[in-house]
Amino acid sequence: MGERVALITGSGGEMGHGVLPRLRDQGFRIVALDLYDLPETLGRYCVETVRGDIRDEGLMGDLVQRFAPDCVYHLAAMLSAHSEADPFMAHQVNVDATCSLLRQCEESARQKGRPVRFLFPSSIAVYGLPDAATKVEAGAVEESDWNHPRGMYGCNKLYIELFGTFLGRRAGKAGEPGVDFRSIRFPGLISAETLPTGGTTDYAPEMIHAAAQGKPYSCFIDEHSRLPFMTMPDAVQALLDLAEAPPESLSTRVYNIRGFSPSPAEIRKRVLTHFPDAQIGFDPVPSRQAIVDSWPADVDDSRARSDWGLSPEHDLAAAIDDYLVPALRKRYDGD
Ligand code: NAD
Ligand code: AKB
Numbered sequence: 001m002g003e004r005v006a007l008i009t010g011s012g013g014e015m016g017h018g019v020l021p022r023l024r025d026q027g028f029r030i031v032a033l034d035l036y037d038l039p040e041t042l043g044r045y046c047v048e049t050v051r052g053d054i055r056d057e058g059l060m061g062d063l064v065q066r067f068a069p070d071c072v073y074h075l076a077a078m079l080s081a082h083s084e085a086d087p088f089m090a091h092q093v094n095v096d097a098t099c100s101l102l103r104q105c106e107e108s109a110r111q112k113g114r115p116v117r118f119l120f121p122s123s124i125a126v127y128g129l130p131d132a133a134t135k136v137e138a139g140a141v142e143e144s145d146w147n148h149p150r151g152m153y154g155c156n157k158l159y160i161e162l163f164g165t166f167l168g169r170r171a172g173k174a175g176e177p178g179v180d181f182r183s184i185r186f187p188g189l190i191s192a193e194t195l196p197t198g199g200t201t202d203y204a205p206e207m208i209h210a211a212a213q214g215k216p217y218s219c220f221i222d223e224h225s226r227l228p229f230m231t232m233p234d235a236v237q238a239l240l241d242l243a244e245a246p247p248e249s250l251s252t253r254v255y256n257i258r259g260f261s262p263s264p265a266e267i268r269k270r271v272l273t274h275f276p277d278a279q280i281g282f283d284p285v286p287s288r289q290a291i292v293d294s295w296p297a298d299v300d301d302s303r304a305r306s307d308w309g310l311s312p313e314h315d316l317a318a319a320i321d322d323y324l325v326p327a328l329r330k331r332y333d334g335d
Pocket of ligand 2: 079080081122123124125153186187188189198199200201202
């Protein structure tokens with residue numbers, strides 16, 4: 001068997017920075033697409049880099065036909081804050097373009113006679129709790145709980161979870177090769193390499209990066225509001241582990257995962273142990289707080305642990321002490 005081919009959309013984003021080198025290490029030939037030119041540091045892992053829009057059906061169809069990918073990591077998306085600001089555009093990017101890519105992958109699978117593994121990063125945004133009190137009471141939610149998203153981004157992600165799962169099940173029933181759909185509901189992700197844009201959980205990485213640069217930071221979320229988080233290396237490992245899991249080990253096609261579940265005050269406290277002069281204040285923005293109040297304080301990840309061995313390395317202390325602070329000191333101070 002020759003080298004496997006992976007098509008990665010949104011390859012220049014935060015997750016792409018972690019996924020590309022790891023897939024190349026696994027021997028994949030990588031075809032990468034993003035709205036923006038890929039930095040050379042990532043381009044060198046690829047056999048082809050394309051600057052383009054996933055909404056361009058002709059372009060995407062041509063890539064799928066030419067490269068017949070064995071797997072697709074569909075990372076391109078508009079994240080929550082941007083999606084709430086422009087829900088029609090969010091629907092085009094997060095739903096219409098994704099459905100079209102799923103159809104093209106299904107056609108390719110049938111032509112080649114082998115399934116296309118489709119990795120879809122979903123989000124804790126698919127949950128919709130009615131208010132902050134219910135959120136505290138609910139604690140760690142299971143995959144099937146509270147699937148009533150209040151924001152457009154969550155609606156988009158939930159629909160694709162359902163549609164992708166449907167396509168996979170339909171192919172299985174027909175005994176035909178199709179889309180082998182697999183999805184993770186990621187919590188907020190924190191990377192030392194990149195800073196996020198357009199998300200709701202951005203306050204955590206922004207706070208830590210600001211402290212490392214000696215810049216003051218005002219958190220747009222109440223200091224006691226809890227959300228699940230994870231480091232980017234743990235998130236990338238989880239995605240690669242799910243991608244390689246044998247189909248018979250999967251009891252569902254959509255998995256919760258998490259690393260730790262801190263409040264902003266707890267993140268601040270840990271950051272201050274390394275940067276005691278950091279100026280971190282709180283000035284909650286009601287529209288953003290409303291989104292956080294509707295997302296769960298924590299998620300139950302037991303299915304991912306038992307089905308494919310989820311085992312994140314970092315809790316909050318390890319994330320900050322062992323991963324973020326050393327990398328950020330190097331990045332900002334050249335230590
Ligand atoms: P990101 O915003 O850093 O990266 C997304 C990339 O997609 C960007 O490089 C962007 O240029 C590209 N993109 C956006 N619209 C596009 C379009 N129309 N055509 C082509 N490319 C387009 O986000 P990320 O953190 O790398 O997220 C990757 C995936 O993980 C997304 O689907 C996101 O919803 C999901 N996710 C991320 C987080 C997180 O905290 N980062 C949490 C949960 C889920
Ligand atoms: C966002 O806040 O939009 C993302 C996510 C949790 O999906 N970080």
